[in-house]
Amino acid sequence: MEGLRPEADDCREEPGTRPQDKMAPVARILEIKQALDSRVEAGAGRADPSGTARMLAQMRGVLSRELDRFAGAASGPDGEGIDGKAAVDLVSLIARTLEKVDQLERQMAEVDTERNRMTPDDRAALRQTVADLIDTLAERKLARMRDEKDGHASLPPCGEDVTAGDRGG
Numbered sequence: 274m275e276g277l278r279p280e281a282d283d284c285r286e287e288p289g290t291r292p293q294d295k296m297a298p299v300a301r302i303l304e305i306k307q308a309l310d311s312r313v314e315a316g317a318g319r320a321d322p323s324g325t326a327r328m329l330a331q332m333r334g335v336l337s338r339e340l341d342r343f344a345g346a347a348s349g350p351d352g353e354g355i356d357g358k359a360a361v362d363l364v365s366l367i368a369r370t371l372e373k374v375d376q377l378e379r380q381m382a383e384v385d386t387e388r389n390r391m392t393p394d395d396r397a398a399l400r401q402t403v404a405d406l407i408d409t410l411a412e413r414k415l416a417r418m419r420d421e422k423d424g425h426a427s428l429p430p431c432g433e434d435v436t437a438g439d440r441g442g
């Protein structure tokens with residue numbers, strides 16, 4: 274995922290054990306937001322809808338983990354927790370990030386709709402193709418009917434030897 278640290282870099286220690294742990298959720302969510310911003314600006318989902326869907330699923334998981342980590346830090350074992358402004362900023366950032374995720378999902382849905390929608394030119398081309406197929410089949414049937422008619426007319430009358438010319442004589 275663009276702009277995000279690999280999962281192996283996740284800090285698996287208890288939140289609140291180090292001073293920077295209190296702001297770790299904010300930093301992680303900022304990374305997510307930057308990745309989302311770069312995707313949205315680049316026309317997210319249009320070039321690689323499946324990659325964007327994977328990215329969104331992964332981001333939802335990251336947001337969930339970071340929210341859990343934030344909740345753990347807010348009620349940390351040392352009783353300090355995260356201050357009110359940091360909590361409000363984090364919740365606001367999460368809300369904006371989720372709005373970006375929703376925006377990407379809507380764009381992906383639009384791409385799917387556009388792919389399934391026929392334009393007037395597509396309809397005209399389809400009509401022409403069907404008309405050409407009908408003409409081709411009609412010509413074949415007409416040719417077959419002529420061959421059958423000619424074939425019946427060229428048969429010798431009943432009672433004559435139909436193989437007389439075949440024996441070299």
